[in-house]
Amino acid sequence: MVGFGEVAAGISLVQLFSLCVDGLRTLSRARNSPTSVMDFSIKLDLETSRLVLWGRNSGVAAGELHSSLEPVQPLLFQILSALSRNIQDADGLKTKYGIHNFESEMKNSPAPGQAVDSAVDNVDILLTPVVQAGLQQQQAISEKIGTCNNFFRKATWAISDGKKSAAFLEDIKRYVDGLNQLLTESQQVLLADDITAMKIALMGSKWGQPINMLTAIEAATLNCHRSIALTAKLTRLRLEMEMETTAPALSSEGPVLETPLPIGDDQFRRVDKQQGMRVMVERGKPQS
Template structure:
């Protein structure tokens, strides 16, 4: 290859790349058993996305490789990949496919076609990736999937070859692409509406990342959430079973209140022992005169939420694992019982409390890392189909035996009003509380008529980001906007408009001075531009796609890009 002119080399690479993508697209129209095909096509399309992402970052999609890349390695890798997916005989004999029909047809394929359009696969990739058309003639083969295990071997080889291309771009580009693909997997979980779709996404994630990944955790929670929206029969041993969920994803039985002893805390939360082991308890108060029907729905909602919170989570999903819930009828409340991060820890402090701790000095590096951790946690909560409904600094907790040495182990708690993001769910209105209402979007105030939506969580998160940067509680930042009348929808609306004022904005100017322009723009996005479709009460598929993508692109990625 050393004697070939650079343009000729890259033209050959462009042809090989086009052949690879054309072959992938042909195979992706395979037929066969519905569930197996769904999973196989999803995994195949993930590899297509990884290849198209590489083509953009390497310059191959422009017909000219970036300097520093090994053209010989790129050529050999693409040639191997093209021959792998273009060899009909080998695909049939070794990789579980069979040919049903074959005929040559003219076709226009494209580089960077993204993921198949449809409700199972995200459409946003098609909009994000630039397209380069390559005309030609290809064989329109109708493939049939006969052996999924053999086809998985083909995918594994494809994945390893595309890994070689990614690694050739260097550590920074490689890490960035891995991050992008991680967000893609979360988006697929977010958009999966049916249990079969979630299972297919879970299988694809398991093959690529393993069951311990955060995306897989979100997929499992999403599957459980979808399954529990149906009426599930009770088995003879008292546990809930469902034909559409694996046995490991069943609802957990209510805890026994008499086993909870030695509670020490307040009417919100505290430490206790459950059946002899140290635990953490959070309380959910209920209205004493609830109707029977509504009370039963809230009881079911509490049990369901406890089950969702009981699933083991990855290290970036910053929430305690719930052991279960119980009803404290004498005090009109439910208790959520959680395991402790470490059973020797006996002290908890909230972010709100730390603002008043003059002895605790939080560096800008520590505060930025805290903001990043919380952003990813909120992304996971929304991906799994939850609404938190209580994001504020008093619900960001740190556990220790004494004062926390850093902010790198936060836990987002306060799920007492959390629920599924579904039209049929009970949307409880909290009792008005000025300190808590201050963090609510004006349309999420207890006196407002709107049902709660994800963008309200994003708005509250933006206010917490402001607190973290200024290292002071919101009530001091907003003291000029909230008068003696307390928090009303009107006063919250005035505060929101003031924070978003484009000219002579002292609050945001100070924020920029303390945390920089990128961080400030993230806060502005949370408070303003991410409030999509605010007049639309129905969170349809396209709306969820746009909101999640916007949160990743305007909040999560910019925060992760910040460094001190």
């Protein structure tokens, strides 16, 4: 790929982070069947959000790495460089991950800026306030970079192999895990708070079909982020109980409650504690 992948070698850590976020956001709308699109989009948006929140807590999203992380800056650059290479290599995306650019084959398909299934846009983790705050910082950096990744943004991406694309998601998760592990203990605590805030906002989203959306989130995160899968399940069950309780009091033509019952911060933390893990701060060896 020309104009995107070749830029990474000569840029700063901050710029590299921004390009990674832009690339992941573009790929998260790769097309195929509505089911595979939703599952892929939810998982990749979640990893993108975790990367954004890492940038927020490391200082990179604001344009300057926290001084406490300067000793591990070479490792951070190494991880972000590996992440960017996976995103930017069009041949690798196609052969290794089953994600390809087929713009020339989409004459009768929706334009690149349009969603194939509106449900995908409704499950948008990137719209949660805490993630939006980090994205606003990142987008300011992206504007300064200019048109380096315009080709990548304009290309139309599609999933041609579900198993290979699942491997892509696993690799992205490992890179983000590695970045998180290099945060200081106090930064990891703040990251955990941000992840909890993201979950609270996500589970309280006003979807047109909340049970379907919560079910999709639960299915997408069950094997990779069980804390989120469990909170989605609990929210769905509480909503179903609320609807069953309310249904007898409604006429046959009356409205049905569509907004999940809010789950408080303390309840989310109890769920995370039961999972025996810090909120989304994975424990494993950083990827080289």
